[in-house]
Amino acid sequence: MLFHAAALVLGAMFLYFGAEWLVKGSAGLALAFGLRPLVVGLTVVAYGTSAPELTVSLAAVIEGRGAIALGNAVGSNVANLGLILGLTALISPPRVEGGLIWREIPFLVGTAAVVPLLLVDGSMSRLEGALLCAAAVGYSVWVVRSARGGAAAGAPPSRPTPDERGAIEAAREMEADAERAGAPAGTGKARLALITVVGLGLLVFGGKVFVDGAVGVALGVGMSERLVGLTIVAVGTSLPELATSVIAALRGHSAIAVGNVVGSNIFNVLIILGGAALARPLEGSLGAMAVDLIALGAVTAFAAIAIRTERVIRRAEGVALLAMYAAFLVALVVAG
Template identity: 40%
Template sequence: MLFISLLGGFLLLLLGGDLLVRGAVGVAKRFNVSPLLIGLTLVGFGTSTPELVTSLQAAAINSPGIAVGNVVGSNIANILLILGAAALIRPIAVDPAALRRDGGMLVIATAACAVAVLAGTLSRPAGGIFVAALIAYIVFTYMRERRQPDASAELHAHEAEAVTPPTNLPLAIGLTVAGLAMTIFGARLLVDGAVELARGFGISETIIGLTIVAVGTSLPELITSTMAAWRRQGDVALGNVIGSNIYNVLGILGITALVLPVPIPPEIARFDLWVMIAVTALLLLFAFTGRRLSRIEGAVLAGGYAAYLVALGSGITSA
């Protein structure tokens, strides 16, 4: 029953998130919303919906280790596991202009996350600041790319055009509602299964949140990024991961804190936060120095994720 709950939660999150994005994009296109804005908002936030709903569900049942670990673990997995796998499939070219803007915002979001985690609690004021910063970033990016279209603007528009939405408005609305319902129910199954797994095997909820839950809720990014690399669209993979990590911190932690303030598990402040900061810096170093992520760098990232899992399994986080 435990593993059925976990597997069912993963599948519902994956399918529900896909239906939600397709339906929302279909509704937006029917109202003539520009592909650029759709790519910046609906597609970007849509792939982070599993993390959002899962963190909200975990916070609601007083499981901060899953609520916060899900976001921190997802950001670590996005960089080390997902980008590492994508770069191993095919080296990823980097657009310097887009990397300067989005990479800069990722640094700001990561620093803000560090301040909030070290404060010991994700408070409502912090959540409000996070959400306001995300909205400001989206508005700034949209206005700039609309005035001066560049490769980054084309990338965001391509993200919207890559989604195949229904052309019928009632069907698009129906898919949106169904996707949201499946995501909510899937998150509940996943969180309940994760809590049961932690209690049954004597593993901390934080470790479960950082690993199983984090990777499970990152499945949309994993599929999108690896398929993009396979199709020689590495810039989509890189943009998807950087955007997802920004949304995870500012959007998911921000909204979760606004709904319900969350205490920070001490082990995340001691260890996992610093891992997230280190791998973010490593990604930007790789991307800026060679203007691409090579297969060797992909292997370093993927190997780093294996080392991270070993560290968690060895109990270093509780030292």
């Protein structure tokens, strides 16, 4: 049991460092080859921060443990909104950009709603996984084009739009986080390529160790794989988002957390669930997952309303989100 717990912690550390190095290297390479910060922030950084969830979910389904992959995606989304966004709002109420309200929030709600729809027949097929992955590509293209169109229609190029400023700010925060995680400083293409490869290697290794540790802990304490995926694995793979959001909030850049969390939730459904189902069909009963899916729907609806009705997510709303996450954990324990 002690060995598996140590593997869980070690795997989480490799996932954290791997994600930070991967984001720094890949984002740095994209900028070095001439992509605008806005495009990098909406694509490379967004995909990079979801890399731990994807790595762990793929490792789980390859080992025939689809319940962990499904629980990881759903649990991460509940944790992102309830724990991370709630904690961020409590530390420093974030101001929400108008572009995020009309562009990302409908996708946030839509991706949460599509999960139970895909599981009506008790499974998520490879075809459905492929459709989710295709939707992720289409969504990324649309987001980039919408943001670039808004920039062209707005202020002159010499004055960055809110989207552009937010992306630049996010890129700087990500780079600082990566360097705190040990990634070498510098902007040379060869060095950035090496950082990217090392980060990817750490992710793959960490994902394998993390899943093995999680399964060992589950068997040791009598927890189901689904419950482990919804709690230990979900929080563990959300460490990059948690660290980034809390640090940004403490430094007065809490607006970064909103886009980070919303984007991560969208990609968790489209890329993580889609990629996992594409690798191997996922089994999931709506009856067995009732608590999970109700929590996902409730916290998503509350967060969407809080974001759409006001330009600032208040501390009271942050407390409510944290309370909803705590209630979710209690419900999981009671339901067994």
